[in-house]
Amino acid sequence: MNRLFEQRRARMLTYQAMREGRLPAGRQLQCPKCGGESAAQRWNALRMVCPLCGYHRPVGAYTRLWQILDPGSFRELDAGLGSTDPLHFPGYGAKLKELRKKTGMGDAAVSALGSIEGHRAVFVVLDSRFLMGSMGTAVGEKVTRATQQAGRRRLPLIIFAASGGARMQEGIFSLMQMAKTAAAIDRFQKRGGLYISCLTHPTTGGVTASFASLGDIMLAEPGALIGFAGPRVIEQTIGEKLPEGFQSAEALLQNGFLDQIVPRDRWRAVLSQVLLLHEGKKGGAAL
Numbered sequence: 001m002n003r004l005f006e007q008r009r010a011r012m013l014t015y016q017a018m019r020e021g022r023l024p025a026g027r028q029l030q031c032p033k034c035g036g037e038s039a040a041q042r043w044n045a046l047r048m049v050c051p052l053c054g055y056h057r058p059v060g061a062y063t064r065l066w067q068i069l070d071p072g073s074f075r076e077l078d079a080g081l082g083s084t085d086p087l088h089f090p091g092y093g094a095k096l097k098e099l100r101k102k103t104g105m106g107d108a109a110v111s112a113l114g115s116i117e118g119h120r121a122v123f124v125v126l127d128s129r130f131l132m133g134s135m136g137t138a139v140g141e142k143v144t145r146a147t148q149q150a151g152r153r154r155l156p157l158i159i160f161a162a163s164g165g166a167r168m169q170e171g172i173f174s175l176m177q178m179a180k181t182a183a184a185i186d187r188f189q190k191r192g193g194l195y196i197s198c199l200t201h202p203t204t205g206g207v208t209a210s211f212a213s214l215g216d217i218m219l220a221e222p223g224a225l226i227g228f229a230g231p232r233v234i235e236q237t238i239g240e241k242l243p244e245g246f247q248s249a250e251a252l253l254q255n256g257f258l259d260q261i262v263p264r265d266r267w268r269a270v271l272s273q274v275l276l277l278h279e280g281k282k283g284g285a286a287l
């Protein structure tokens with residue numbers, strides 16, 4: 001009986017740790033950037049930021065929401081929404097099924113209502129574990145519906161991007177999402193809605209070229225790779241060597257593309273301040 005109880009308790013603790021993006025205690029984890037090893041407890045305490053070099057390890061969508069939202073304020077929107085396989089792309093249907101089981105997500109984005117320090121907003125968070133956070137029909141639809149929801153409720157919209165771009169397995173249906181999301185955000189902004197875009201590592205391709213770059217306020221995590229095409233493709237196209245750190249959040253800040261770089265432990269403080277500053281402006285008229 002006791003053993004059963006212990007087993008159940010261990011399972012619950014593991015589940016809790018997974019949800020919060022924590023690693024089980026006692027493990028050592030190597031940093032992919034500096035190569036140094038640190039104890040799991042230290043990674044956990046710093047929310048998956050390397051204790052040695054400050055590298056920001058990508059975190060899952062639910063973990064991100066758990067880190068920034070007020071406890072108990074999370075209410076998921078469109079949870080059942082997932083991509084189908086419109087082009088019958090070889091292996092895609094099976095891959096979707098496998099990833100849904102592995103990540104517990106319907107597709108590469110989670111949208112939700114929630115609050116930060118009591119300021120309510122609509123959130124969308126992309127998850128790079130699900131086909132590189134690529135945007136297919138489901139991600140595009142979730143971003144669009146969340147934007148419309150923010151408009152209807154007159155709430156600010158906050159999107160955390162982390163994406164390899166448009167999802168090639170859905171071809172033209174993916175590319176169409178760029179225009180669809182950009183149009184929804186344009187309508188929202190024209191009616192006075194506030195959109196805060198938060199770019200995390202990596203944000204590239206069709207996501208950079210659509211909704212991720214359209215924020216009224218543009219924020220990013222330190223060291224995040226942000227760009228359209230990869231450096232190698234650009235070098236081959238223009239026939240020139242790119243400068244060091246090209247496409248990093250820091251270079252983008254220097255060139256006026258970003259408003260601020262926000263370390264992971266500062267997201268709540270920075271976002272709540274921005275929301276407070278714009279509180280008088282409750283978002284657009286009903287869409």
Ligand SMILES: [Zn+2]
Pocket residue numbers: 031032033034035036050051052053054055
């Ligand atoms: Zn490191």
